[in-house]
Amino acid sequence: MGQHRKVRKAVFPVAGLGTRFLPATKAVPKEMLTVVDKPVIQYVVDEALEAGIEHLVFVTGRGKGVIEDYFDIQYELEQTLKERNKKAELTLLSGILPKAGMASFTRQQEPLGLGHAVWCARDIVGDEPFALLLPDMIMRGEKGCMKGMIELYDQSGGNVIAVEECHPDQAHKYGIVGVGDAIGSGFRITGMVEKPAKGTAPSNFFINGRYILQPEIFSILETQERGAGNEIQLTDGMLKLAASQDFAGYHFKGETFDCGAKDGFILANVAFALERADIRPTVEEPLKQLLAALKG
Numbered sequence: 001m002g003q004h005r006k007v008r009k010a011v012f013p014v015a016g017l018g019t020r021f022l023p024a025t026k027a028v029p030k031e032m033l034t035v036v037d038k039p040v041i042q043y044v045v046d047e048a049l050e051a052g053i054e055h056l057v058f059v060t061g062r063g064k065g066v067i068e069d070y071f072d073i074q075y076e077l078e079q080t081l082k083e084r085n086k087k088a089e090l091t092l093l094s095g096i097l098p099k100a101g102m103a104s105f106t107r108q109q110e111p112l113g114l115g116h117a118v119w120c121a122r123d124i125v126g127d128e129p130f131a132l133l134l135p136d137m138i139m140r141g142e143k144g145c146m147k148g149m150i151e152l153y154d155q156s157g158g159n160v161i162a163v164e165e166c167h168p169d170q171a172h173k174y175g176i177v178g179v180g181d182a183i184g185s186g187f188r189i190t191g192m193v194e195k196p197a198k199g200t201a202p203s204n205f206f207i208n209g210r211y212i213l214q215p216e217i218f219s220i221l222e223t224q225e226r227g228a229g230n231e232i233q234l235t236d237g238m239l240k241l242a243a244s245q246d247f248a249g250y251h252f253k254g255e256t257f258d259c260g261a262k263d264g265f266i267l268a269n270v271a272f273a274l275e276r277a278d279i280r281p282t283v284e285e286p287l288k289q290l291l292a293a294l295k296g
């Protein structure tokens with residue numbers, strides 16, 4: 001079984017171009033689009049922090065500087081809020097500010113694929129296991145997905161990938177894993193394929209964008225050839241690593257919203273708004289009316 005070194009760092013690949021959200025993403029990174037009143041990236045960072053992550057590593061790209069600003073002090077704004085005695089707003093802002101030195105930023109200079117983006121984080125992560133959270137996906141569950149994965153990792157060691165079930169018609173959009181025997185509360189992953197052609201997927205368990213990986217993945221990604229979509233695929237690198245290390249599957253049972261797609265993003269806004277005591281009362285009834293009008 002694998003090593004049990006603590007997972008301290010989380011990598012967030014935030015270099016994606018967001019072409020599915022043009023024109024909004026012409027000037028605003030897709031990770032900064034808001035779900036209710038927080039940017040998408042904040043939900044993903046919160047999930048990592050809930051899991052005990054101590055250092056945030058952002059792999060950014062051109063035009064993504066506002067993400068770095070978001071995780072910094074906004075001096076003028078905070079000064080103005082102080083002068084106006086806006087205590088609640090100041091508390092809100094200080095609550096989301098990472099501690100000094102707790103966040104690192106590096107750039108992926110060319111959009112060569114997820115595997116390449118992860119490889120760009122190699123020097124900051126160093127020789128230790130790390131969490132990887134794809135920022136398109138935001139999740140809701142009794143327990144955060146990454147927290148559950150860390151609990152499984154404490155039993156299994158090695159590498160852990162979170163999966164969920166999809167309709168077989170949807171399997172070609174994702175990385176799909178093969179399912180083996182139980183390991184702790186998870187299962188042994190017996191194979192992986194990125195975006196399988198229709199009808200060829202080994203299961204309907206898709207990779208939902210959350211990973212715990214051992215640092216040996218970096219040297220594999222360094223020479224990884226392009227795969228599906230002519231991109232350097234993380235899934236192909238993980239498949240190679242699986243020849244020498246265990247991979248456990250963690251079946252996440254909560255809800256996942258793909259905020260990289262318009263429908264998922266809209267559903268996330270509705271779902272998170274309806275769980276807010278300050279918003280639900282003025283949104284629920286008009287929403288029901290909108291839906292009723294569609295039926296009529």
Ligand code: G1P
Pocket residue numbers: 114134136137173174175176194206207208209233234235
């Ligand atoms: C990436 C991964 C894929 C995973 C998906 C989850 O694909 O390569 O294995 O299932 O994220 O969102 P992408 O969405 O970048 O095409």
